[in-house]
Amino acid sequence: MKKIGVLALQGAFVEHIALLRRLDVEAFPIRLPQELESLDGLVIPGGESTTIGKLMREYDLMAPLSSLCNEGFPIMGTCAGMILLAKRVSDLSLEPLGAMDLEVRRNAFGRQVDSFETDLEIPAIGEPLFHGVFIRAPFIERVGDGVAVLARLPNGTGVAARQGNMLALAFHPELTDDLRLHSYFLSIVNGDKNQ
């Protein structure tokens, strides 16, 4: 059985663990560097990106996470996770991991009263539309070569991307009952190289 760690410094990690367990993988929380050993994949959940980023530094997770990213390790980041995986982030007081060639804007849609739900077309997972839950969400401002944008809002704004084995989502599949994006991530974990 594949082992998927979910970074559990702060945020909605329990929801990811519950969804992953429904897909028959071993999923558990990660809070310290030694817990990263012998994983097959990692999820960086939604939460407050500054809080998660600071705790990553305080407990020496930056270096091991960066080296995992460089090795092409499968990682999925949702919302705050997308922010932390990006190379450049506007309005973030700390350095993100910089693992994906993305430029991301935080709180890009406004404050909480502007948080929204909308259906997304995501060709990588096919029909039907995926219900996207956007909470004080970021969006993608620019992608580098080698990054595929997987989903866009009707106005063209990128809200999901894949680069190699890394997946970044601006919204929260863990707040829905739809397992397809987690399944898609597990197909990456299982060695599917298709973008």
Added chain:
Amino acid sequence: MDKGTWTVKAGLAQMLKGGVIMDVVTAEQAKIAEEAGACAVMALERVPADIRAAGGVARMADPSVILAIIETVSIPVMAKCRIGHFVEAQALEALGVDFVDESEVLTPADESHHIWKHDFKVPFVCGCRDLGEALRRIGEGAAMIRTKGEAGTGNIVEAVRHMRAVRDEIRKLGSMTTDELVAEAKALGAPLELVIEVHKTGGLPVVNFAAGGVATPADAALMMQLGAEGVFVGSGIFKSSDPEIMAKAIVKATTHYRDPAIIAEVSKGLGVAMPGLDIRTIPEENLLSPRGW
């Protein structure tokens, strides 16, 4: 695009889990809180310990204080309105706060009714002392619950009492047969459909934090081990002798709440915690937690 839905309101509370929400009264304090790793700040004119000391009527904070804090930090900003004062809540929503706390720490504006929170796009958090109170607030539209504790005392005893009461009643509901739930809903004073939901799921339908009396990292971890999904710290940070160090230590203890070695480590050399109050020495009319109906 649907805005202000139940999913995005309750969802923001889910994103705050495992975090510390800190009371702040100035933009400078808000910055310190954000730097220390707070997952949100509560913008206030005075922390509860000072509200308690000042007496008189405590109201919504001056919007200029709230706006200064909103402009300074990028984490979510919460603000308090009086119980039942739906116009203060409307004003807070218009200011762009991310969460409204309909709070017993302020002087209630209505002694029979809370705000009908479903009418708002902004999510609400409300206090509770037991499961019935929690479910009444959720029925009115609260997207997040916090156990009340006794704010401004630096004494964790009431927070523990309220968290245990909620947990015990949830366990009790879980062990009941379906035909017992109507009488229990009546006894709790809670909406039947929510009582049935708790009976089925074994938990509250929204996120539950602890509040009211958290003054040390060990207090925060205690509440987490008792089942809180995060903590509010009011006077405990900026009434301590070294707020920056205390704030960081409470954040770490909340993340690593099951790791005694880390809790011991972060508890070293914190300076003086806020001066505490023995609840039994507070005259009954000065208690905050019985406010709410």
